[in-house]
Amino acid sequence: MTESVQAASRQEQKGRTRQAILAAALELTQHQGFAQISLRQVARHAGIVPTAFYRHFDSMDELGLALVEQSFSTLRRMIREAQRDPKVFDNIIDAAADVLVEAVKHSKAHFAFVARERVGGSEAVRRAIRHELDLFVSELAVVLARLPNIETWSTEDVQMVSRLFVRNMVSNAEEVVEMPDGRPDLEERIKEGARRQMRLIVVGFKDWRS
Amino acid sequence: MTESVQAASRQEQKGRTRQAILAAALELTQHQGFAQISLRQVARHAGIVPTAFYRHFDSMDELGLALVEQSFSTLRRMIREAQRDPKVFDNIIDAAADVLVEAVKHSKAHFAFVARERVGGSEAVRRAIRHELDLFVSELAVVLARLPNIETWSTEDVQMVSRLFVRNMVSNAEEVVEMPDGRPDLEERIKEGARRQMRLIVVGFKDWRS
DNA sequence: ACTTTGAGTGTACGCACGTTCACTGAATCG
DNA sequence: CGATTCAGTGAACGTGCGTACACTCAAAGT
Known part of the structure; x- marks a missing residue:
C-alpha cells in the first residue's frame, strides 16, 4: 500500500482509498444486505482503520x-x-x-x-x-x-x-x-x-x- | 397480561405469546429489514424478556x-x-x-x-x-x-x-x-x-x- | 527551508447485542 | 394434595459496534 515506486499524489491516494472502500462495501454486500454490514467491517476489508472511514464518507x-x-x-x-x-x-x-x-x-x-x-x-x-x-x-x-x-x-x-x-x-x-x-x-x-x-x-x- | 378473568390454559397462553412475537416482528419489519431487527427488540415489543423468546423459536x-x-x-x-x-x-x-x-x-x-x-x-x-x-x-x-x-x-x-x-x-x-x-x-x-x-x-x- | 494540511493511526468510551444459567410460581398431572 | 412441568424472569458474560479524541508524518503550499 505504501511502497509504490512512484510517489502517489495526495488526492490520487485518497481516490484510491475511496475506491477501496466502495469495492469493499460492494463485496460484503454480496452475501448480506447493505444495512447489516458495519462500518468496521468495511474498513477492515478496505485495509484501513475504522476512523479513517470518516475521511471519505460522513456515514x-x-x-x-x-x-x-x-x-x-x-x-x-x-x-x-x-x-x-x-x-x-x-x-x-x-x-x-x-x-x-x-x-x-x-x-x-x-x-x-x-x-x-x-x-x-x-x-x-x-x-x-x-x-x-x-x-x-x-x-x-x-x-x-x-x-x-x-x-x-x-x-x-x-x-x-x-x-x-x-x-x-x-x-x-x-x-x-x-x-x-x-x-x-x-x-x-x-x-x-x-x-x-x-x-x-x-x-x-x-x-x-x- | 396475567389478570385475565378466565384462567388461560397453558397452551392457550403460549400460543398467544407466540402470536405476540410474530406480530411484534411483523410490525418492526415495516420500518427496517427483518435481518436488522434484533431478538431483544422483538422481545421488548412483544412484552417479554429476551430469554423467553427461546421458548418459542430457536433463532x-x-x-x-x-x-x-x-x-x-x-x-x-x-x-x-x-x-x-x-x-x-x-x-x-x-x-x-x-x-x-x-x-x-x-x-x-x-x-x-x-x-x-x-x-x-x-x-x-x-x-x-x-x-x-x-x-x-x-x-x-x-x-x-x-x-x-x-x-x-x-x-x-x-x-x-x-x-x-x-x-x-x-x-x-x-x-x-x-x-x-x-x-x-x-x-x-x-x-x-x-x-x-x-x-x-x-x-x-x-x-x-x- | 519552513509551515500547514489532512489521510490514516491507536486508544478508549459507552451501548446493544445474543446467549448462559439458575430461578420462580402457576397450571397440569398422578 | 403433593410432584412435575415449563413459560417467563433477571442477572451476568463476552463481543462488536459507532464515534470521540489526540496523535503522526509525508505531501503540498509558501
Missing part, C-alpha cells in the same frame, strides 16, 4: 448512496454502448435479452446491490434507486414512442408499457444475480425466458387500443 | 420462516375466497386487479415483509419465499392452461406467461405496499396500471406462436 448511508450512483453510471454506460450496436435495430428483442444478461454478468455485484437495496435498503438508498429507475422508464419511453405500432398511443400507455419492460428487466436481472456461477445452461434459459416475455408483450402492441 | 431465522409461512397462508386464503366470486369468470383481469389491491391493503404488513425479504432477507428466508412463489406460478399455470387461447400452448409457454403474471403481481404488490395511507387516487392508479398490463399481455395471447 454508511452516504456510502450507500455513492454505491447507487456508481451502479447506475455503470449500467448507463453499458446501455449507451449497446445502442451503438447495429443489430439492435434488426432485432431489438434478442439484442435486449443479450445485453441484459451480458451487462448483469459483467457487473454482477452492482446489479445485486441494486436489486437487493431497491426494496430492502434504508429509506434514503431506496428512494435514490427508485428515482434512478423512474428516469430509466422515462428514457425507455422516449425510445419506445418511436416504434411503428406505438407512435399513435397516448403518453400514459407508452409510460405503462415502458414500466412493464423495466420491471421485467429488473426481475430478470434479479434472476441472473441469483444464478450460480458456471451454469451457462441456466443463463441461456433466463435469456430465452426474457426473450419470450418481451416478444409476448410486443405481439400485444399491434392490437392494443387505449 | 431469529426460525421466526423469519414462521413469518413467511404466515404471510403465504394469508395470501392463499384470500385467493381461494376470491375464486368463489362469480365475477372472476366474467372479467378475470379487472377482478384480479381488484383482488390484488384489496388483498395487499388488507394485510399490508405481510406483503411488505414478503416483498422485502424476497430479495433482502437471509438465505433461508429467501429460499422459502422463492419456493412459495414458484408454487404460485405452477398453480396459476394450471388455471391459465384452461383459458381459450392458451389450451394449445406448450407447457413451457404457459409456465412462462404464468411467471410473467406472478412477477407483475409481486411488483404491483410492492407498489401498493409503498403507497402512503389515505391516498385512494394512487390506489386507483396502481389498479388501473395493473389492469392495463394484464390486458396487454392477454391481447398478445391470441397471436402467440411458440
Whole structure:
C-alpha cells in the first residue's frame, strides 16, 4: 500500500482509498444486505482503520448512496454502448435479452446491490434507486414512442408499457444475480425466458387500443 | 397480561405469546429489514424478556420462516375466497386487479415483509419465499392452461406467461405496499396500471406462436 | 527551508447485542 | 394434595459496534 515506486499524489491516494472502500462495501454486500454490514467491517476489508472511514464518507448511508450512483453510471454506460450496436435495430428483442444478461454478468455485484437495496435498503438508498429507475422508464419511453405500432398511443400507455419492460428487466436481472456461477445452461434459459416475455408483450402492441 | 378473568390454559397462553412475537416482528419489519431487527427488540415489543423468546423459536431465522409461512397462508386464503366470486369468470383481469389491491391493503404488513425479504432477507428466508412463489406460478399455470387461447400452448409457454403474471403481481404488490395511507387516487392508479398490463399481455395471447 | 494540511493511526468510551444459567410460581398431572 | 412441568424472569458474560479524541508524518503550499 505504501511502497509504490512512484510517489502517489495526495488526492490520487485518497481516490484510491475511496475506491477501496466502495469495492469493499460492494463485496460484503454480496452475501448480506447493505444495512447489516458495519462500518468496521468495511474498513477492515478496505485495509484501513475504522476512523479513517470518516475521511471519505460522513456515514454508511452516504456510502450507500455513492454505491447507487456508481451502479447506475455503470449500467448507463453499458446501455449507451449497446445502442451503438447495429443489430439492435434488426432485432431489438434478442439484442435486449443479450445485453441484459451480458451487462448483469459483467457487473454482477452492482446489479445485486441494486436489486437487493431497491426494496430492502434504508429509506434514503431506496428512494435514490427508485428515482434512478423512474428516469430509466422515462428514457425507455422516449425510445419506445418511436416504434411503428406505438407512435399513435397516448403518453400514459407508452409510460405503462415502458414500466412493464423495466420491471421485467429488473426481475430478470434479479434472476441472473441469483444464478450460480458456471451454469451457462441456466443463463441461456433466463435469456430465452426474457426473450419470450418481451416478444409476448410486443405481439400485444399491434392490437392494443387505449 | 396475567389478570385475565378466565384462567388461560397453558397452551392457550403460549400460543398467544407466540402470536405476540410474530406480530411484534411483523410490525418492526415495516420500518427496517427483518435481518436488522434484533431478538431483544422483538422481545421488548412483544412484552417479554429476551430469554423467553427461546421458548418459542430457536433463532431469529426460525421466526423469519414462521413469518413467511404466515404471510403465504394469508395470501392463499384470500385467493381461494376470491375464486368463489362469480365475477372472476366474467372479467378475470379487472377482478384480479381488484383482488390484488384489496388483498395487499388488507394485510399490508405481510406483503411488505414478503416483498422485502424476497430479495433482502437471509438465505433461508429467501429460499422459502422463492419456493412459495414458484408454487404460485405452477398453480396459476394450471388455471391459465384452461383459458381459450392458451389450451394449445406448450407447457413451457404457459409456465412462462404464468411467471410473467406472478412477477407483475409481486411488483404491483410492492407498489401498493409503498403507497402512503389515505391516498385512494394512487390506489386507483396502481389498479388501473395493473389492469392495463394484464390486458396487454392477454391481447398478445391470441397471436402467440411458440 | 519552513509551515500547514489532512489521510490514516491507536486508544478508549459507552451501548446493544445474543446467549448462559439458575430461578420462580402457576397450571397440569398422578 | 403433593410432584412435575415449563413459560417467563433477571442477572451476568463476552463481543462488536459507532464515534470521540489526540496523535503522526509525508505531501503540498509558501
